[in-house]
Amino acid sequence: MSGERQVTSGWLGELPGSLFDKGGPGRRGLTFPRWEGEPAPKLPASVLRAAPADFPAISEPEVMRHFTALSNLNHHIERGMYPLGSCTMKYNPRLNEQVAAMQGMADLHPEQDVADIQGLLGALMHLEKALCEITGFAGCSLVPAAGAHGEYLGMLVIRAWHESRGDTGRTEILIPDSAHGTNPASVAIMGMTPRQIASKADGRIDLEALKAAVGPKTAGIMITNPNTLGLFENDIVEVSRIVHEAGGRLYMDGANLNAILGKARPGDMGFDVVHMNLHKTFSTPHGGGGPGAGPICVAEDLVPFLPGPRIGKAADGTFTLERMPGVDDTAIHAYYGNVGVCLRALAYILRNGRNGLKRVTECAVLNANYLKHQLKDVIEVQHAEDCLHEFVATGAGWKRDFGVRTLDIAKRLLDYGVHAPTVYFPLIVEEAFMVEPTETESRESLDHFVAVMKRIREEAATDPDLLHGAPHHTPVGRMDEAKAARDPDLRWMGPCNC
Amino acid sequence: MPYVPHADEDIRQMLAVMGLDSIEQLFSHLPSNVRLGRDIDLPLGLSEEEVRNWFSCAASINHGTTELVSFLGGGVYDTVIPAVIDALVSRSEFLTAYTPYQPEVSQGTLQAIYEWQSFVCRLTGLAVANASMYDGATALAEACQVAVATKRKPLVVLPATLNPRWARVVRTSMRGAGIAVVEVPAGIAGTTDAAALESVLANAQAAAFVLPNPNYLGLVEPVAELSAVAKAAGAIVIAAVNPVSLTLLKSPAEYGAELCVGEAQPFGIPPTWGGPLLGFLSCTDEHKRRIPGRIVGRTTDSRGQDGYVLTLQTREQHIRREKATSNICSNQGLNMMRATIYLAMLGAGGLVELGEANRARIEALRKRAAAVPGVTLPYTGPVFNETVLRLPRPAREFRAFARKHGVLAGIPLDGVADCGPNDILVAVTEKRALYQIDQYAALLAEFAATGGKGK
Numbered sequence: 001m002s003g004e005r006q007v008t009s010g011w012l013g014e015l016p017g018s019l020f021d022k023g024g025p026g027r028r029g030l031t032f033p034r035w036e037g038e039p040a041p042k043l044p045a046s047v048l049r050a051a052p053a054d055f056p057a058i059s060e061p062e063v064m065r066h067f068t069a070l071s072n073l074n075h076h077i078e079r080g081m082y083p084l085g086s087c088t089m090k091y092n093p094r095l096n097e098q099v100a101a102m103q104g105m106a107d108l109h110p111e112q113d114v115a116d117i118q119g120l121l122g123a124l125m126h127l128e129k130a131l132c133e134i135t136g137f138a139g140c141s142l143v144p145a146a147g148a149h150g151e152y153l154g155m156l157v158i159r160a161w162h163e164s165r166g167d168t169g170r171t172e173i174l175i176p177d178s179a180h181g182t183n184p185a186s187v188a189i190m191g192m193t194p195r196q197i198a199s200k201a202d203g204r205i206d207l208e209a210l211k212a213a214v215g216p217k218t219a220g221i222m223i224t225n226p227n228t229l230g231l232f233e234n235d236i237v238e239v240s241r242i243v244h245e246a247g248g249r250l251y252m253d254g255a256n257l258n259a260i261l262g263k264a265r266p267g268d269m270g271f272d273v274v275h276m277n278l279h280k281t282f283s284t285p286h287g288g289g290g291p292g293a294g295p296i297c298v299a300e301d302l303v304p305f306l307p308g309p310r311i312g313k314a315a316d317g318t319f320t321l322e323r324m325p326g327v328d329d330t331a332i333h334a335y336y337g338n339v340g341v342c343l344r345a346l347a348y349i350l351r352n353g354r355n356g357l358k359r360v361t362e363c364a365v366l367n368a369n370y371l372k373h374q375l376k377d378v379i380e381v382q383h384a385e386d387c388l389h390e391f392v393a394t395g396a397g398w399k400r401d402f403g404v405r406t407l408d409i410a411k412r413l414l415d416y417g418v419h420a421p422t423v424y425f426p427l428i429v430e431e432a433f434m435v436e437p438t439e440t441e442s443r444e445s446l447d448h449f450v451a452v453m454k455r456i457r458e459e460a461a462t463d464p465d466l467l468h469g470a471p472h473h474t475p476v477g478r479m480d481e482a483k484a485a486r487d488p489d490l491r492w493m494g495p496c497n498c
Numbered sequence: 499m500p501y502v503p504h505a506d507e508d509i510r511q512m513l514a515v516m517g518l519d520s521i522e523q524l525f526s527h528l529p530s531n532v533r534l535g536r537d538i539d540l541p542l543g544l545s546e547e548e549v550r551n552w553f554s555c556a557a558s559i560n561h562g563t564t565e566l567v568s569f570l571g572g573g574v575y576d577t578v579i580p581a582v583i584d585a586l587v588s589r590s591e592f593l594t595a596y597t598p599y600q601p602e603v604s605q606g607t608l609q610a611i612y613e614w615q616s617f618v619c620r621l622t623g624l625a626v627a628n629a630s631m632y633d634g635a636t637a638l639a640e641a642c643q644v645a646v647a648t649k650r651k652p653l654v655v656l657p658a659t660l661n662p663r664w665a666r667v668v669r670t671s672m673r674g675a676g677i678a679v680v681e682v683p684a685g686i687a688g689t690t691d692a693a694a695l696e697s698v699l700a701n702a703q704a705a706a707f708v709l710p711n712p713n714y715l716g717l718v719e720p721v722a723e724l725s726a727v728a729k730a731a732g733a734i735v736i737a738a739v740n741p742v743s744l745t746l747l748k749s750p751a752e753y754g755a756e757l758c759v760g761e762a763q764p765f766g767i768p769p770t771w772g773g774p775l776l777g778f779l780s781c782t783d784e785h786k787r788r789i790p791g792r793i794v795g796r797t798t799d800s801r802g803q804d805g806y807v808l809t810l811q812t813r814e815q816h817i818r819r820e821k822a823t824s825n826i827c828s829n830q831g832l833n834m835m836r837a838t839i840y841l842a843m844l845g846a847g848g849l850v851e852l853g854e855a856n857r858a859r860i861e862a863l864r865k866r867a868a869a870v871p872g873v874t875l876p877y878t879g880p881v882f883n884e885t886v887l888r889l890p891r892p893a894r895e896f897r898a899f900a901r902k903h904g905v906l907a908g909i910p911l912d913g914v915a916d917c918g919p920n921d922i923l924v925a926v927t928e929k930r931a932l933y934q935i936d937q938y939a940a941l942l943a944e945f946a947a948t949g950g951k952g953k
Binding site for chain 2 (some may be wrong): 033067152159337388436
């Protein structure tokens, strides 16, 4: 099979088996500093557990080998392209890791005096100011630990602003139907009502639908710009006018900020709040699902509604932590958010500077448009005229012509060492196949993706079952997800070898 | 440019393929009234060496817990971190991987999550755990939401002995959702008074009672008694624990908690001024379809092999949108990996030893502190690794005095439960040596005798 000769999976090793089956009685990994004092008096039996938790007993070399074996089962950025639309899987510089791990940063306790953390506060204020300049806003909170967490804080800020004006009847947030699922969820957990508005076929806001939806209940609108199809919201100034005239505020989901760095700023478009995903635009690692960070920037009149403590600067130049009187009882995290992630993002911003950040966006948009152009005979692209950093294609034609679904294409890509794109999102595109190459893929890498896609198209035409059964060369095949949900096995039940 | 592969010539060639001659053409459709007609006002990019120096300078004027001797706790602790953790989590395979939505090429992350869930279940005694939450405080807020959704009663009871930072996060979350919060006061023992809880619950239909153990004052609560009172009143018991204490203390399952949350930072995660941390959330089987966050299940693949997938996803926002149980769509992946490696290294042999190491040190400190004239232990109940000391003068003054000697003495407690300005919360972990505890006692003695003004 010609396709089979081309696969480049190169996976190492075998499935490693469960950690809970490893080790043996008496084996030790971690040991603790010797104690030279007296033993503690025994705790009363009433507070003690009946038996210690059943843990495996494993030596350090075995632990290293187990987790290294696990790591070999993962796709990752250094292994191959990761064209996940909306996820911005760019290269994660190792410099970022070094600075966040420095002694004097990683070892700071959150209850230390401000005098002991002047360097940290200075760095964080520097980041706040840089993010405000990048987004065109007046104030920043670094606390949100993720994009969805930023949405939650943004909604808290908008609601607090309405309430401060005695305007308590505004309970609705408008959300286009092309939005990411976190948007309506973030509104709902605030006790507000997400009101979906139909978007046009390209996911852009329909001004007539918007005019019909705004009113005295409108607290605001959440818009992803560029939207989830990678298209800029061309009518944004008019959208802003309509929503502001109705008394609402504009929230921008900054998931796609990588498309407009140095080109356009949310604050200049009429937005009032934006969140950024530092793990997308500002190169901090995804870490297999986190930790990320989702700081928000806000317009001048919303700054008093950012919960404290906020970083300030005294007349003598020392940094301070200041309580915010009106919102002192508000907190969304025990401390100050994912500070270590913020430091990584600052390293990235300093390294790039104004020139580098502009180049990031230019090459992200160049790569997406180049890829879209090169794929034009391979898969049908939606709204091809003016995409920015990503584009949405549809597998509808493949489904019709070859009986192959987008999921099958995605799974076959894994056999070629390429991660699947985002599929079946946005929901408004049939058989959606959403590609975001990012700026850190070279031209050769993009050309490889195109070649693989052409090969898979040939396979689909001649041997569709090859795709239906894909992937064939990964450590495991397609998983029985129905079984997993029907009969959940969520923890290791067996006893340990100890 | 640092991280973009393209040379100018590459860009020219790629544009030519598309029939373009300038990158600017790709942005020409942006409306002119929103274009930034200038460069953003940031400096030009720096070299790697310059950025490293920038951070080295910033770090050098900070004073962290490597340089100082830390007795700070309150949810974040100075603990032993084995070298294998940094070695393993710096592997690109873990560091740079995305959320494991494609299980065929994500078994490493997925199996590690499953093993994390297994460890958490073994510690808490409960049947289910998720893949982690932002921190302990947000995990608690989410658990309260689960209880409210289960019981359909918009009221949650918090004890005065709960970490005040956590209480603030819970109150913010409840206020947003229109759920009332009632506080139950602490008794003279520094723990929640069962009779007071009973009377609070008699007057209100509560969905949940939050039971911190040990509580913010370091004290083991009368968990069996409080749990029985709460359950008799129809409230779900949510345990909020320091997971290190579960090496020795009763598991939440043993006292009838249906949900358990906590902060797992002590399991191999540096404090980094309070983030990123690692919240965990665990529950009985009946709540598994209501809890937020990612959950991994074991299943089989098309080739008949065992493997792992994200499961029960119909709870989540990318499927359910506004009807989801939460807006959470991440976990603290890499920190969860750190904690899983830590627990593997801890193992059966280290588990009880870790608990006993904490116990020995806190009792040594209590004994030495109580012997200092003017210093008292206001609460005499059992503790795990944290205690309140009552000083002869304000805790803030002692903190400043000890800091001059390179010691981070603890957290002033004024206003927490019944604590006053002279009360300080002191944590002693397995990292503290006897001589450091003796030094602490000597500082206490000097402060008590001279007010810290002697030398």
